[in-house]
Amino acid sequence: MNDTARLKKLTTLLQAADCPAIAFVPGPNFYYLTGVKLGLMERPTILIVTATGEMHAAIPALERDRWTAEVPQAQTIFWQDSDGYADALSRLAAQTGLSALAVEGNRMRHFEAAALAEAFGFAPTDGTTMLAPLRLHKDAEEIVKVERAVRISEQALEATLEVVKAGMSETEIRARLMIEMLERGADAPAFDLIVLAGGAAADCHGVPSADRRLKAGDALLFDFGAAVDGYSADITRTFFCEHVPDASRKLYETVQEANRIGRExxxxxLSIHELDSAVQSHLADAGYAxxxxxxxxHGLGLDVHEAPQLMVGNHQTLEEGMLITIEPGLYDPDVVGVRIEDDVLITADGARSLTTLPRDLRIVG
Structure with missing residues (x-):
């Protein structure tokens, strides 16, 4: 991890926005800048980075050893549960001497922002938009981690498909997929794995059920991904059990072609608006508006969904180093759902799909 380069990216954004400092809580940006993974909990854990590159922090004392070893450059105030966090944040305010402060508004909780306002004597501003470019372009180390997450995910799916058969429940199949990922070196699933059969596949983010069992002719949709060193894969494939109804075949082939158009x-x-329009127009023109x-x-990296957001109306252009998903889908409620999702890196002269799983219609079971 090149901490210096990442810190420089942040300070450049702060200076361009005329913002003296920004506060982070544990999460993707916190990890991106420090290499330390901590969870959000009842104890406020605050990192402040100034426009000049100084790091200040208020950290629960139980994290002292790891924090000191990993982030020795930070000027840190450690606090004990028995003392509470109010005094630590007041000391942090005095230490930084700031008269203005932004926060990552899409991550920080209200109680943390309120505690900072109380300690600093003013309300922080929302720095979400300013931060959007921070992780937009992936470096070589990040790409390697995502590629490893993708390979683990793909191998785990192939192993799972070998045992899938009619009569299995969605949760049974999901459990097998999770075990296969962990056995191949995943740190954890990147998100709650989605395995949906039959009409449930039309629920874009449905919850797998122990009561729904795979039947002949059903679609079987997997939306899944492994996490490796904090980086995520996010892949979707749709299969059919034993045979494919004619209407479902046409739906699948339409989505498959839309996926090809998007990748190619x-x-x-290329503007994101043009990309979304091209893919969605194919789906609509086929009669599936x-x-x-x-x-x-969407963008992909430390967050499963991050910048850029790929949708009509976003006229931002694609740039080398962006990592995105291409995931067209069509859904007939309570009948069938089909989605094909690939993880794709924008290169100097085009794009490279990190996902290598076949996209042709496939029968399982």
Whole structure:
């Protein structure tokens, strides 16, 4: 991890926004800047980075040893549960001497922002928009980690498909997939794995059920991904059990072609608006306008969903180093759902799919 380069990216953003400092809580940005993974809990854990690159922190004392070893450059105030956090944050305010402060508004909870306001004597501002470019372009180390997460995910799916058969429940199949990922070196699933059968596959983010069992002719949708060193894979494939109804075949082939269109037009300079329009237009022109439920994709990295957001109206252009998903889908409520999702890196002269799983229609069971 190149902490110096990442810190420089942040300070450049702060200086461009004329913002003296920003506060972080544990999460992707916190980890990106420090290499330390901590969870959000009842104890406020605050990192402040100034526009000049100084790091200040208020950290629960139980994290002292790890924090001191990993982030020795931070000027840190440690506090004990028995003392509470109010005094530590007041000392942090005095130590930094700040008269203005931004926070990552899409991560920090209200009680942490309120505690900072009390300690600093003013209300922090929301720095979410300013931070959006921070992790937008992936470096070589990040790409390697995502590629490893993708390989583990793909191998785990193939192993799972070998045992899938009619009569298995969604949760039974999901459990097998999770075990296969962990046995291959995943730190954890990147998110709650989605395995949906039959009409349930039309629920874009449905919850697997022990009561729903795979039947002949059912779609079987997997939306899944492993996490490796904090970085996520996010892949979707849709299969059919034993045979494919004719209407489902046409739906699948339409989504497959939309996925191909999306991947093949990717290149630096292409506007996200144009990308989403091209993919969604293919789905709509095939007669499925009423079956479209979501945008074409999103950014991927430490967060499963991060910048850029791939949707109509976003005229930002693609740039080398962006890592995105291409995931067209069509959904007929309570009948069938099909989605095909790939993780794709924008390169200097086009794009490279990190996902290598076949996209052709496949029968299982």
């Amino acid at each position: 037009i990717l290149q630096p300079g 009423d079956n479209i439920r979501h945008k074409v994709g």
